[in-house]
Amino acid sequence: MLKQSIRTVYNFNAGPSALPLPVLEKAQQELVNFRGTGMSIMELSHRSKAYDEVHNDAIARLRKLFSIPENYEVLFLQGGASLQFSMIPMNFLKPTQKAGYLMTGVWAEKAFDEAKLFGEPYEIASTKERNHNTIPNIKDLQYNEDDAYVHLTSNNTIYGTQWKEFPNTGNVPLVADMSSDIMSKPIDVSKFGLIYAGAQKNLGPSGVTVVIIRKDLLEEANSEIPTMLKYNTHAKSNSLYHTPPTFGIYMLGEVLRWIEELGGLEVVAKQNETKAKYIYDVIDGSNGFYIGHAEPASRSYMNITFRLADEELEKKFLAEAQEAGFVGLNGHRSVGGCRASAYNSVPVEACIALSEFMTQFQENNR
Structure with a gap:
């Protein structure tokens, strides 16, 4: 798990982005x-x-x-x-x-x-x-x-x-x-x-x-x-x-x-695919509550982009996510929406936590 006494947020910034805690x-x-x-x-x-x-x-x-x-x-x-x-x-x-x-x-x-x-x-x-x-x-x-x-x-x-x-x-x-x-x-x-x-x-x-x-x-x-x-x-x-x-x-x-x-790029690649899957699975299983931008075959494992049904709900999602300790989920200023950047240094636990937050937010806002 994240060392929450040191890491008080989950960093999904698109760049500059998260760095490995051991390196810091x-x-x-x-x-x-x-x-x-x-x-x-x-x-x-x-x-x-x-x-x-x-x-x-x-x-x-x-x-x-x-x-x-x-x-x-x-x-x-x-x-x-x-x-x-x-x-x-x-x-x-x-x-x-x-x-x-x-x-x-x-x-x-x-x-x-x-x-x-x-x-x-x-x-x-x-x-x-x-x-x-x-x-x-x-x-x-x-x-x-x-x-x-x-x-x-x-x-x-x-x-x-x-x-x-x-x-x-x-x-x-x-x-x-x-x-x-x-x-x-x-x-x-x-x-x-x-x-x-x-x-x-x-x-x-x-x-x-x-x-x-x-x-x-x-x-x-x-x-x-x-x-x-x-x-x-x-x-x-x-x-x-x-x-x-x-x-x-x-x-x-x-x-x-x-x-x-960690074991090299083969290990990193598998971990990145796993991290992205936690979030994409929530999007795909939301019955349109979350709307993924990229076609499935072209989806990035680094930057997961999605929208919600309307702008007000989207603003609420981003505000509550910020309060819950998720940083950097706003989409790029040119397109809006939401974006979770799950680069190498973003731990699996952060992506699990985000997927759980997204699921709970959907249940609270049906």
Whole structure:
């Protein structure tokens, strides 16, 4: 069970999101005097041996847990996933090429709009007409064989949809924004040319962006762009070209250690599916009292989105949930409704408690 003397709420925030309690407790213990240095991790030079060990350990753990092949670089950048919306076309979208985008939600749309500033992106498929309640059928996708890349968003935090399998784009690099489901399950990294993710959902606190990039793409990248916006700049310097977000990288490494201690990504994936099922089962068994947004085949295990029959009942649900200690259940400001974000660090007990609250709320408001 949750340590309620320490954890007084159930955190379902969409991001920044819950962090593992053991990681927070370890950070608390090491905060003032980090491993005998007499300084906080936040005070260490990023060129010091003590920090160097933290930095390289985080990279090594990420490589091991995600089974990242040797022909990929692992980068720790800043600027969030939103900066990647620009960096990707700046580095890889040549004037003679196009880039295909799979439009499954707000973040895919933002990435598409940024690409327009640097070249000619086009929509391979869009779920906008269905209010982004589904994922495109990969058998129906058509793109140009000479595209610079194909871009998708693996999990859609706002609408609660998730790619269960990924298209095989052959010689065209597949680029994925995995900000909200990275490290939630095993994947075949070799299917992708580039993976990027803000850390604040499954990897750690906000401030770190992970980029996993195939080395041959670095060789082809545009060199006529600002130094800080070149992937090669960071690859050649082991992400130490300038001062990295040292505390965030330390926390990321500890979160990865926690995942290892749980048993790895296979265990995490099963746990995430179980957590989501508790909540989806209540929605499906409510006879329309709760209305799920995503089609069942496209449902996210990370972000469970739903509505109630009318806005007044919805407001009552959210108010009573807040009073009962459930934090972060409001849907995104652009769509409203309700959303439970059950990332890796959200314990099973929290999802059981929410499912029980939802059942009781329905019984009280028939």
